[in-house]
Amino acid sequence: xxxxxxxxxxxxxxxGGVQAIxxxxxxxxxxxxxxxxxxNGAGKSTMVNVISGTYRPDEGxxxxxxxxxxxxxxxxxxxxxxxxxxxxxREFANMTVLENLLVVxxxxxxxxLFGALFRAKRWxxxxxxxxxxxxEILNTFGLYRLRNExxxxxxGGQKRLVELSRAxxxxxxxxxxxxxxxxxxxxLIERLGNHIVExxxxxxxxxxxxxxxxxxxxxxxxxxxxxxxxxxxADGTLAELRSNQAVIDAYLGGGSRERVGS
Amino acid sequence: xxxxLGYVATLLVTFFTYNIFVIGLNIQFGxxxxxxxxxxxxxxxxxxxxxxxxxxxxDNASQVFYILGLHWPWPLAMLAGIVASGALGYLxxxxxxxxxRSDYLAIVTLATGTLVYGLFGxxxxxxxxxxxxxxxxxxxxSVATNHPNExxxxxxxxxxxxxxxxxxxxxxxxxxxxxxxMRAIREDQDVVDSFGKNxxxxxxxxxxxxxxxxxxxxxxxxxxxxALSPAGWTTGETFVVWAALLVGGRANNLGAILGSLLVAxxxxxxxxxxxxxxxxxxxxxxxxxVIIGSLVILSIWFRPQGVLPExxxxxxxxxxxxxxxxxxxxxxxxxALSPAGxxx
Ligand SMILES: Nc1ncnc2c1ncn2[C@@H]1O[C@H](COP(=O)(O)OP(=O)(O)OP(=O)(O)O)[C@@H](O)[C@H]1O
Ligand SMILES: [Mg+2]
Numbered sequence: 017x018x019x020x021x022x023x024x025x026x027x028x029x030x031x032g033g034v035q036a037i038x039x040x041x042x043x044x045x046x047x048x049x050x051x052x053x054x055x056n057g058a059g060k061s062t063m064v065n066v067i068s069g070t071y072r073p074d075e076g077x078x079x080x081x082x083x084x085x086x087x088x089x090x091x092x093x094x095x096x097x098x099x100x101x102x103x104x105x106r107e108f109a110n111m112t113v114l115e116n117l118l119v120v121x122x123x124x125x126x127x128x129l130f131g132a133l134f135r136a137k138r139w140x141x142x143x144x145x146x147x148x149x150x151x152e153i154l155n156t157f158g159l160y161r162l163r164n165e166x167x168x169x170x171x172g173g174q175k176r177l178v179e180l181s182r183a184x185x186x187x188x189x190x191x192x193x194x195x196x197x198x199x200x201x202x203x204l205i206e207r208l209g210n211h212i213v214e215x216x217x218x219x220x221x222x223x224x225x226x227x228x229x230x231x232x233x234x235x236x237x238x239x240x241x242x243x244x245x246x247x248x249x250a251d252g253t254l255a256e257l258r259s260n261q262a263v264i265d266a267y268l269g270g271g272s273r274e275r276v277g278s
Numbered sequence: 279x280x281x282x283l284g285y286v287a288t289l290l291v292t293f294f295t296y297n298i299f300v301i302g303l304n305i306q307f308g309x310x311x312x313x314x315x316x317x318x319x320x321x322x323x324x325x326x327x328x329x330x331x332x333x334x335x336x337d338n339a340s341q342v343f344y345i346l347g348l349h350w351p352w353p354l355a356m357l358a359g360i361v362a363s364g365a366l367g368y369l370x371x372x373x374x375x376x377x378x379r380s381d382y383l384a385i386v387t388l389a390t391g392t393l394v395y396g397l398f399g400x401x402x403x404x405x406x407x408x409x410x411x412x413x414x415x416x417x418x419x420s421v422a423t424n425h426p427n428e429x430x431x432x433x434x435x436x437x438x439x440x441x442x443x444x445x446x447x448x449x450x451x452x453x454x455x456x457x458x459x460m461r462a463i464r465e466d467q468d469v470v471d472s473f474g475k476n477x478x479x480x481x482x483x484x485x486x487x488x489x490x491x492x493x494x495x496x497x498x499x500x501x502x503x504x505a506l507s508p509a510g511w512t513t514g515e516t517f518v519v520w521a522a523l524l525v526g527g528r529a530n531n532l533g534a535i536l537g538s539l540l541v542a543x544x545x546x547x548x549x550x551x552x553x554x555x556x557x558x559x560x561x562x563x564x565x566x567x568v569i570i571g572s573l574v575i576l577s578i579w580f581r582p583q584g585v586l587p588e589x590x591x592x593x594x595x596x597x598x599x600x601x602x603x604x605x606x607x608x609x610x611x612x613x614a615l616s617p618a619g620x621x622x
Contacts, residue, residue, distance in 0.1 A: 091476050147595050
């Protein structure tokens with residue numbers, strides 16, 4: 017197998033009586049866009065939380081870039097380039113769009129107390145460069161004219177764009193996107209899809225995309241991992257999975273999310 | 279004439295020290311979203327520890343008891359008081375910031391405040407119990423004893439300079455990347471973590487910085503008056519600091535200053551000088567709380583962000599050519615933020 021940047025092995029995690037993830041394993045190859053699909057409650061968001069380090073699994077291992085990161089706090093994983101977005105937009109509401117981006121860049125001179133107080137010249141110069149860089153990113157995402165607006169005042173779709181551009185500002189190596197297209201107009205879905213493909217091609221960012229919209233998956237993802245009832249059910253291209261009986265039973269054939277999820 | 283001058287000096291010192299308290303709380307709550315409901319305990323820590331470091335050994339014959347009594351020079355004792363206050367902040371942070379969300383932290387601070395109050399009051403070996411400490415050595419001592427009025431004005435300058443340093447510090451912190459991370463934590467702590475910042479560490483830093491600043495105000499308070507007893511740092515005093523911040527405007531240091539002028543000086547201090555009604559000795563203090571309480575309610579009702587709300591950040595930048603100046607297909611038509619130009 018090619019160079020896998022992420023590997024989860026035998027993950028188990030229970031919330032009280034609910035076995036949200038039940039012995040799930042899969043791997044993600046570097047430089048790809050992979051979809052993580054499955055019916056509601058399959059454990060996809062929980063898996064994103066385990067990979068990013070928000071939750072600690074009861075059992076199993078998370079390997080990122082060849083290193084075991086299972087016991088690593090989430091912020092340290094993020095420092096290594098393993099980043100995620102949330103299923104619902106979580107912008108910094110009372111900060112401007114531009115500030116939302118400025119916050120997330122790591123390694124700024126004024127992030128320590130000493131630096132903040134005594135290296136003002138340096139962080140001021142750095143901030144100026146970061147503002148220019150953030151403006152470029154915002155311009156690509158069509159948010160440039162909203163840069164000085166409070167993020168909390170934006171529409172749902174615009175907040176989605178803020179989430180993605182903020183993640184880009186953080187220079188991810190692997191980006192986990194939890195339903196980035198949820199509640200977004202069809203036109204914007206198309207744009208978000210294009211952005212993801214561009215980021216993948218131009219910056220080499222690896223993507224794992226939790227997504228219910230199979231059209232999107234078909235268009236931008238080279239590989240699909242299917243989860244159901246906390247387990248990895250199958251993986252392959254969408255075309256391969258379309259003829260997989262287990263997948264059809266659990267997800268694809270059912271069509272309605274409600275029926276399958278219940 | 280000299281009476282009025284002394285009074286004005288006292289008001290100014292009060293104003294300056296309250297500015298310091300409110301800026302300290304602003305860094306904790308306004309910047310970082312930390313609910314510290316026992317601000318005044320940190321003031322007491324600063325004041326008491328300054329006192330026991332600067333005063334000579336307790337003289338048992340006088341029936342005044344306190345710990346230490348090291349008779350250090352006042353600048354060193356001042357440092358000790360500030361460190362003590364910061365250490366208390368660190369301790370509370372260790373208990374409450376690691377795992378607990380902000381609402382639990384609020385409860386932990388309240389509990390700590392009550393605990394410390396009871397402990398310091400009931401135990402007369404620590405800081406002389408309910409009667410408190412007096413004859414605390416002051417800076418510029420010989421002036422203070424011989425020329426009380428001159429001392430007041432020297433102290434106005436002294437406390438004013440310290441306030442200025444605190445003010446400059448707080449504003450630089452606000453504008454810095456560290457301050458920006460603090461405000462992001464106020465908005466959503468988990469997201470800050472998931473972008474590679476140790477939010478626990480940053481919240482701890484804000485907690486300790488705020489405690490240190492409030493401690494500085496506490497040292498100044500006891501240096502000016504030369505005495506402090508538990509009656510001077512009741513829960514009501516914490517309420518005054520909070521009221522000043524909420525009315526003035528959180529996350530805006532100018533708002534903090536305006537708030538402490540309005541609440542701490544004009545409403546709080548000035549009402550102390552209204553003549554007492556002999557038949558109702560508690561009328562004035564109660565009235566004062568009612569007035570400050572109403573002020574908070576009115577301000578939350580009409581100006582929820584305070585009189586001077588947080589300023590929107592703006593940056594020097596080279597303008598770009600907007601790629602989407604004509605609007606984009608994905609734009610929600612009902613968006614309140616649609617640019618005027620693309621509508622036409
Ligand atoms: N914090 C939690 N506490 C208790 N149970 C939880 C928690 N998070 C998830 N669960 C449960 O774990 C299971 C998996 O949930 P998860 O959110 O991971 O599903 P999902 O695949 O993301 O679903 P969806 O497509 O609806 O987002 C569900 O049964 C859910 O109720
Ligand atoms: Mg989910």
